[in-house]
Amino acid sequence: MNRRRLHILVVLLCTGLWAGAIWLGHSAGQLRFLDRLESALTDVRTLVRGVKAPPDLVTIVAIDDTVVKLVGTYPLPRAEIAKIVEAIARLEPKVIAIDLLLIDKGPADGDAALAKSLATGPTVLAAAAVFSNTVQPSAENDGPLARLPKASRFLLPLPAFADRAEVGIANVATGQTGTPLSVPMLFRTRDKIELSFPLRVASIAIDQPLTIEPDRLRFGDRPIPTASHYALPISYYGPRQTIRTISAANLVDGQIDNKEAIQGRIVVLGATATGAGDFFPTPFDSLMPGVEIISTAITHLVAGDGLVRNQTVRIAGAITAILLPMLLVGLLVWRRNPIGLVAVSAVVLAWATANTIAFAHGIWLDAATTIAAAAPPLMLFGAVQLWSGRRSAQHLAVQNRLLEQFHTPGLQEWLTRDPDFLLAPVRQNAAVVFVDLSGFTSLSETLDPDATRGLLKEFHALVDKEATRCGGMITSFLGDGAMILFGLPKAAEDDATRAAQCSIALCVKTERWIEALPPAIAHRIGFKIGAHFGPIVASRLGGRNHQHITAAGDTVNVASRLMEVAARHDVRLALSDTLRTAAKRNGARLKTGSLAGPVEAQIRGRSGSLVVWLWRSERPTLDQRTHRDAAE
Numbered sequence: 001m002n003r004r005r006l007h008i009l010v011v012l013l014c015t016g017l018w019a020g021a022i023w024l025g026h027s028a029g030q031l032r033f034l035d036r037l038e039s040a041l042t043d044v045r046t047l048v049r050g051v052k053a054p055p056d057l058v059t060i061v062a063i064d065d066t067v068v069k070l071v072g073t074y075p076l077p078r079a080e081i082a083k084i085v086e087a088i089a090r091l092e093p094k095v096i097a098i099d100l101l102l103i104d105k106g107p108a109d110g111d112a113a114l115a116k117s118l119a120t121g122p123t124v125l126a127a128a129a130v131f132s133n134t135v136q137p138s139a140e141n142d143g144p145l146a147r148l149p150k151a152s153r154f155l156l157p158l159p160a161f162a163d164r165a166e167v168g169i170a171n172v173a174t175g176q177t178g179t180p181l182s183v184p185m186l187f188r189t190r191d192k193i194e195l196s197f198p199l200r201v202a203s204i205a206i207d208q209p210l211t212i213e214p215d216r217l218r219f220g221d222r223p224i225p226t227a228s229h230y231a232l233p234i235s236y237y238g239p240r241q242t243i244r245t246i247s248a249a250n251l252v253d254g255q256i257d258n259k260e261a262i263q264g265r266i267v268v269l270g271a272t273a274t275g276a277g278d279f280f281p282t283p284f285d286s287l288m289p290g291v292e293i294i295s296t297a298i299t300h301l302v303a304g305d306g307l308v309r310n311q312t313v314r315i316a317g318a319i320t321a322i323l324l325p326m327l328l329v330g331l332l333v334w335r336r337n338p339i340g341l342v343a344v345s346a347v348v349l350a351w352a353t354a355n356t357i358a359f360a361h362g363i364w365l366d367a368a369t370t371i372a373a374a375a376p377p378l379m380l381f382g383a384v385q386l387w388s389g390r391r392s393a394q395h396l397a398v399q400n401r402l403l404e405q406f407h408t409p410g411l412q413e414w415l416t417r418d419p420d421f422l423l424a425p426v427r428q429n430a431a432v433v434f435v436d437l438s439g440f441t442s443l444s445e446t447l448d449p450d451a452t453r454g455l456l457k458e459f460h461a462l463v464d465k466e467a468t469r470c471g472g473m474i475t476s477f478l479g480d481g482a483m484i485l486f487g488l489p490k491a492a493e494d495d496a497t498r499a500a501q502c503s504i505a506l507c508v509k510t511e512r513w514i515e516a517l518p519p520a521i522a523h524r525i526g527f528k529i530g531a532h533f534g535p536i537v538a539s540r541l542g543g544r545n546h547q548h549i550t551a552a553g554d555t556v557n558v559a560s561r562l563m564e565v566a567a568r569h570d571v572r573l574a575l576s577d578t579l580r581t582a583a584k585r586n587g588a589r590l591k592t593g594s595l596a597g598p599v600e601a602q603i604r605g606r607s608g609s610l611v612v613w614l615w616r617s618e619r620p621t622l623d624q625r626t627h628r629d630a631a632e
Contacts, residue, residue: 008330008333011329011333011381012326012329012330012333014377015325015326015329015377015381016322016325016326018325018373018376018377019321019322019324019325019326019373019374019377020322022321022369022372022373023318023321023322023369023373026368026369026372027318031372032176034368034369034372035175035176035368036175036176036177037367037368037371037372038175038366038367038368038369039175039176039177039179039181040177041367041368042175042179042181042283042359042364043177043179043282043283044283045355045356045359045360045367046235046236046283046284046359047283047284048356048360049356049359049360051237051238051239051242051284052235052237052238053237053242054237054238054242054243054296054299055299055302055303055305056244057205057265057266057298057299057302057303058243058244058265058266058267058268058295058298058299058302059093059243059244059245059246059261059262059265059266059267059268060243060244060245060246060267060268060269060270060272060291060292060295061084061088061245061246061247061248061251061267061268061269061270062245062246062247062248062270062271062272062289062291063076063084063100063248063269063270063271063272063273063276064247064248064249064272064273065273065274066247066249067080067247067248067249067252067273068273070249070252074271074273074275074276075100075271077106077107077110078102078106078107078110078111078113078114079107079109079110079113079114081098081100081114081117081269082110082113082114082116082117083117083252084248084251084252084269085098085114085117085118085120085123085269086117086120087251087252088251088262088267088269089117089120089121091259091261091262091263092121092259092262092263092264093121093262093263093264093265093266093267094122094204094205094264094265094266094267095121095122095123095124095201095204095205095266095267096121096122096123096124096267096269097123097124097126097197097201097266097267097268097269097294097298098123098124098125098126098165098269098270099126099170099197099268099269099270099271099290099291099294100125100126100269100270100271101126101127101128101155101157101170102114102125102157102158102161103127103128103155103156103157103158104158105158111158111160111161112160114161115160115161115164118161118164118165119164122166122204123164123165123166124165124166124167124168124197124200124201124204125157125161125162125165125166125167125168126157126167126168126169126170126197127154127155127156127157127167127168127169127170127194127197128154128155128169128170128171129149129151129153129154129155129169129171129187129194130151130152130153130154130155131149131150131151131152132152145186145188145193145212147228147229148184148186148187148188148193148229148230149171149173149184149186149187149188149229150187150188150189150190151169151187151188151189152189153189154169154187154189154194166200166204167194167200168194168195168196168197168198168199168200168201169184169187169194169195169196169197170196170197170290170294171183171184171187171196172184172234172280172290172293172294172297173231174280177281178280178281179280179281179282179283180234180280180282180293181233181234182227182231182232182233182234183196183198183231183232183234183293183294183297184196184229184230184231184232185198185199185217185226185230185231185232186199186212186230195210196232196297197294198232198294198297198298198300198301199217199301201266201268201298201301202219202298202301202302203219205266205298205302206219206220206222206301206302208220208222212230215310215311216310217230222304224301224304225308225309225310226309226310227309227310227364228309228314232297232300232301232306233306233307233308233309233364234293234296234297234300234306234307235296235300235305235306235307235362236282236283236284236288236296237296237299238284239284239285239288240272240284240285240287240288240289240292241292242284242292243292243295243296243299244261245272245292246261248269266298266302268291268294268295268298269291270289270290270291270292270294270295271289271291272289272291272292276289278290278291280293305362306362307359307362307363307364308362308363308364309363309364313363313364313365314366316365317365317366317369317370320351320365320370321366321369321370321373321374322373324347324351324370324373324374325373325374325377325378327347328344328347328348328374328378329377329378329381331343331344331347332344332378332381332382333381344378351370355367355370422538422539422540422549423540424539425537425538425539426537426538426539427535427536427537427538428487428491428535428536428538429487429491429495429533429534429535429536430485430486430487430488430491430495430533430534430535430536430538430551430555431485431486431487431495431496431498431499431500431531431532431533431579431582432483432484432485432486432499432531432532432533432536432551432555432556432559433472433483433484433485433486433499433502433503433506433529433530433531433559434481434482434483434484434529434530434531434559434560434562434563435463435481435482435484435506435510435527435528435529435563436478436480436481436482436527436528436529436563437459437480437481437525437526437527438525438526438527438528438567439524439525439526440455440480440525441480442524443521443524443525447521455517455521456479456480458513459480459510459513460477460482462506462509462510462513463477463482463484463506466502466505466506466509467482467484467502469502469505470486470498470499470501470502470505471486471498472484472485472486472498472499472502473485473486473488473489473549475548475549475550475551476548476550483556483560484499484502485536485538485551486498486499486502487536487538488538488549488551495533495582496533496579496582496583496585497582497583499531499533499579499583500531500575500579500580500583503529503531503573503575503615504573504615506529507529507572507573507615507617508617510527510572511572511617514526514527527572528563528564528566528567528572528573528574529563529566529572529573529574530558530559530560530561530562530563530564530565530566530573530574530575531559531562531573531574531575531576531579532555532558532559532562532575532576532578532579533555533576533578533579533582533583534553534554534555534558534578535553535554535555536551536552536553536555536556537551537552537553538550538551539551539552554606557605557606558576558603558606558610559576561603561604561605561606562574562575562576562601562603562612564604565601565603565612565614566614568601569599569614571596571614571615571616572615572616572617573614573615574601574612574613574614574615575612575613575615576610576611576612576613577597577598577610577611577612577613578611580595580613594615594616595613595614595615596613596614596615596616597611597612597613597614598611598612598613599611599612599613599614600612
């Protein structure tokens with residue numbers, strides 16, 4: 001296994017261990033801050049889903065501001081509550097659920113009237129559980145009921161009322177944002193277990209035996225999936241009064257003539273009056289009456305349309321919380337570039353969309369745990385990648401600056417696109433220019449080495465500037481000379497033109513450079529340039545660890561020998577007629593200086609003659625000016 005694969009394996013393993021630790025910690029009741037995040041994300045998913053029409057099974061009879069105004073006091077006297085219950089009973093509901101705590105004695109006649117009204121039909125009264133600890137103690141055993149919400153005591157209705165009705169615990173479980181996220185279905189004290197208020201109401205409405213099974217409840221043959229510890233998740237239908245709601249005042253006054261709103265339905269009597277105190281924030285409402293939350297839970301139990309957060313869903317959430325971070329980090333490892341970031345963004349968007357769609361269809365997949373498992377390793381690895389990328393970029397920049405000293409920028413870009421460039425020799429037409437300082441060898445024998453190096457550096461910089469400006473490639477600096485190639489990395493129609501222009505520019509610039517040197521040096525050196533156009537063989541030369549690009553063939557040899565022709569004719573530049581013709585064919589005009597020729601010239605080491613053109617500057621050279629001054 002190579003080093004990179006080992007690093008990838010270690011990164012993925014660490015990511016998986018982190019994700020597993022987050023999931024286990026949250027499942028064990030630690031990391032409570034994730035509950036706040038999950039509550040907020042649940043609100044967001046509920047709002048994205050939007051308002052949903054509830055099954056028309058429940059009617060809320062509200063003790064609202066109108067009733068309080070009519071009676072003149074709140075809480076309502078027991079006699080007034082009895083009138084409301086009797087009015088509901090006359091319309092023959094399936095069950096009457098009274099979401100009011102009737103735990104204190106009132107006037108004897110009022111209590112008697114209410115007790116009598118409770119006997120008129122199936123009725124469920126609300127009780128409350130009192131908890132001494134905010135954080136529930138750990139379970140004493142591993143039984144399915146061991147982790148039920150453990151109350152220190154129950155606040156039960158007065159015996160006179162409880163003897164005539166069923167009793168259920170009406171507590172709800174709120175998240176850290178205050179929004180009720182679920183309703184516990186079962187409560188326990190040290191010696192007994194009580195059913196919740198919604199569960200009591202639903203059991204009467206469904207009229208099927210209730211069975212408590214591990215991780216779920218069952219009415220007859222119909223399962224009711226619950227979350228951990230037999231909690232029923234709440235899926236809000238919409239803002240307040242989304243569930244059918246009528247004022248108790250209308251019932252008492254007899255303003256509801258038809259029985260449609262009551263008959264055969266579950267009726268929940270509860271307080272919605274301002275100042276009643278039983279209000280909670282929900283995704284759709286800043287203040288929703290508790291009676292509507294209880295009615296939502298009852299509807300879920302009877303209709304079976306609540307959120308599913310059972311063991312199967314929790315296992316799927318655990319798998320997602322572990323595998324998703326590993327996948328995201330793996331994508332960044334796979335592509336350390338914008339493609340990897342796009343892939344990560346696409347996967348995150350797909351997960352968020354799938355999670356939201358599942359929630360809208362009643363499946364509550366945990367989101368906070370997955371985010372906590374994925375975000376830290378993703379950000380940490382991304383930061384490491386960014387730091388590593390910057391270091392690599394800096395290293396590559398240094399390497400590029402170093403390579404620029406050996407290769408032209410165009411050739412570097414070409415090698416980046418095609419690393420196999422010129423591994424196999426290529427035959428093509430190209431223009432070749434040779435430039436060489438004359439007299440420099442003898443001059444260097446009398447100069448200090450640093451001075452010699454300084455002269456060469458200035459000359460090489462001059463050649464490099466003109467070659468780069470004209471698009472040529474310096475294949476090598478030959479001591480006090482250089483070879484410039486026009487036609488690589490690929491041949492172009494104006495290669496000959498640019499070579500001719502570069503040759504003349506070198507003549508002009510080199511003359512000026514020599515003239516600027518101290519006279520003792522300037523009188524001892526000169527230069528010659530030869531330029532030719534024709535077929536070459538371009539290739540890489542060298543071993544495995546060091547290679548350079550060069551050209552060979554008769555065209556290269558002729559260009560080199562043309563410097564001798566320039567010297568014999570006492571000119572700066574000798575260029576072949578082949579090069580001039582190719583440049584002229586491309587529309588080039590050599591304006592600077594003057595061309596003399598054509599001249600038949602013998603090329604050393606080559607049979608026959610070559611037609612050559614000789615270039616002279618229109619300005620007198622330094623030697624010519626010196627001779628003229630001496631004659632005067």
